[in-house]
Amino acid sequence: MSALLPTYQRHNIELVEGTGSFVKDTQGITYLDFMMGIAVCNTGHRHPYVEQRLKEQLGQLWHTSNLFESSKQERVATLLTENSHLSHAFFCNSGTEANEGAFKLIRKWTQKTEILSFSQSFHGRTFAMMGATGQEKVKEGFGEMVADFKHLVFNDLSSLDAITEKTGAVWLEIIQGEGGVIVADDAWLEALMKRTKAYGVKIVVDEVQTGIGRTGSRFAFEQTPLKPDIITVAKGLGSGFPVGAIITTAEAATIFTPGTHGSTFGGNPLAMTAAEATLDLLLTDELLHEVQEKGNYLMRRLAAELPETSLHSVRGRGLMIGIEFERPVAGIVQALQQVGMLVVSAGPHVVRLLPSLFVTREELDLALEKIKQVCQQEVMV
Template sequence: MSALLPTYQRHDIELVEGTGSFVTDTKGQRYLDFMMGIAVCNTGHRHPYVQHAVEEQLQKLWHTSNLFISSKQERVAELLTKGSHLSHVFFCNSGAEANEGAFKLIRKWTQKTEILTFSQSFHGRTFAMMAATGQDKIKAGFGEMVPDFKHLMFNDFKSLERITEQTAAVWLEVIQGEGGVILADNDWLQALMAQAKKYDVKIVIDEVQTGIGRTGSRYAFEQTPLQPDIITVAKGLASGFPVGAIITTPVAATVFTPGTHGSTFGGNPLAMTAAEATLELLLPDEQMQQVQQKGMYLMEQLSELKGTMIREVRGRGLMVGIECRQAVAPLIQALQQIGLLVVSAGPNVLRLLPSLFVTESELDLAIEKIKSVCQQEVMM
């Protein structure tokens, strides 16, 4: 019997080694990894540049308190904000923690309580973020939720009329990840931005899954008309080290003053070293263009399968969803058996989140495996 609380439905595979796009299990079976710890290892497994930087830091210092200055935090904050209207960063350890901090920031900043989020959204598992999340299954059994989170229909113009002077913030993912890889329409985002501006409502973008180059730009919002007041990032920021961040404008520095928020491990030197190396690798323009090109290639190739069990292929950069005409759980298992790891996004969407350094031949290998499973028509 396991001594772990059974909060996850785990696959019967234990992964023990990883290099680049591949991982190996305890039985020596090798897998092409197209889930990357669910959009975490954006540089692939153990990228030598990140590994070397962390090994050097391991020899020096593992942890200090945030009561001391940190040039590493300053450097990562600079990489996260350079060339943007966003200028100030708070470091923490996960996506939910970043969102929870953003929630506190919004409350204190606006002195209002109504926050509008969207159906099918996902923002994490803390108590406030459960309330923010637009999926009933996440909240089931936990009783009364933190008040004043209201859920609007995603991509629905009429819903935007709910944004008024009562509203503190509109809070969204520009591509809903866990909800099924659902892309916000840019015309709708333009209308959302206009309505928010009209009533001086803050915009919070949850970039926990879409950020750090995943969609072919540093942040997904950079390909939209949105000008957020706060964004949150985590997952891909440090190639597998736990880290999260709230990224915001100069005004927030007058709201989050000493003593208002904190996190013991936030901005830890090991995580910051991994984050610095990760950002140096991922953010150059040529790298972002490659992510866009590889994503287009992957989606074009997979679109040829429309008409089989595949209904639609959608995404941006290397965040790709394959909507199927059937539940995807048996497809995920069939793919595992032939050496490809992918993750679901809701009951009938397969989600592909490869390394942002994935090669063309690795893309072709994954496409071939997906084609072979889809053509077998695995049924539930």
């Protein structure tokens, strides 16, 4: 009997070794990993540059406190802000923590309690972020949610009429990852930007899954008309090490002052070393262009070669790809494991592909063949 609380529906696989796009389990079985810890290992498993930088830091210092200066935090904050239109960063340990911090910042900044989020969104599992999330399954059994959040229909123009002078912020994902890899429409985002500007409403973009190169740009919002006041990042920022960040404007620095927010482990030397090395690798025009090209190549081939009888659509940006099927995909996920490939679902009908951003063309072709093989076996249940 396990001593762990049963909060996860685990696969009967224990992974013990990984390099690049491949992992190995305790039975010695090798898998092509198109899950990457759910968009965490954007540099792949154990990238040599990140690994070497971490080894060096392990021999120096592991933890101090945020009561002391940190040149490592300064360097990572500079990399994040110089690669966006924003100017200040705060470091924490996860995407949920980044979103919680953003929630506090919005409340103090705007002095308003109404925040508009969207159906099928996902922003985390702390109590406030359950309230922000537009999926009832996350909230079941926990009683009344934090009352600040109202949920609008994603990609629906008429929903934007709810944005008024009473609204503190609009909170959204550019691509709803957990909600089914749903891409925000540019015309809708343009209307959202116009309406928020008219009423002086802040925009918070949750880039926890889409950020740090995943969609073929540094942040997904760069491919849209939006200019957010706050972005939150985590997952891909640390190549597997726990790290999250709030990135925001100079005005916010007059709101989040000493004593208003904090984190014991946030921005520790190991996390900052991993983040700096990760950003060195991923925030280059060459790499981002390759991510776009690889994503377009894979989506084009998936749409053309998967059986029309079972396929509903292929969508996404960069290397964040959703394959929607006519039937539930639980069987596909299991069958792909049987042929040596790891993927994750995004709702009942969508298989999500989240490979390393350094994935090769050969590995993309191998993934395509495995997906075709499973689809042809008609194992969907």
